[in-house]
Amino acid sequence: MLFELGNIVATPAAxxxxxxxxVDVTTLLIRHVGGDYGDVCAEDRLENERSIENGWRILSSYPLNDAGDKVWVITEADRSSTCLLLPDEY
Known part of the structure; x- marks a missing residue:
């Protein structure tokens, strides 16, 4: 585990x-906290690594299906909470 998740919440749509x-939420959270950030670009992956070191927000993006639907997992900078939401809810 690379960082704490805090309280875990999710939007009704997610x-x-x-x-x-x-899609199993536990699997996504294990990937997120383990450093598998899913479908993020190399720049965002590097930013997540810096975020772990510096206490900034961490973002993962995981595909839900072959149609391109995704769910985002965001852990707040203070590690008080992690939210699962759809990209259009951000």
């Missing part, structure tokens, strides 16, 4: 999207 697509 919960529904994960349910419809049979």
């Amino acid at each position: 919960i529904e999207a994960m349910k419809i697509n049979n």
Whole structure:
């Protein structure tokens, strides 16, 4: 575990999207906290590494299906909470 998740919350839309697509939230959280940030560009991956060292926000993006739908996992800078949400909810 590279960092603390804090309180874990999710938007209703993210919960529904994960349910419809049979995506396990625990699997996503394990990937996120383990440094597998999913479908983020190299620059964002590097920024996440800096964020771990400096106490900044951490963002992961995981595909839900082949249609391109995604869920984001964001851990706040102070590590008080981690939220799962859809990109259009940000």
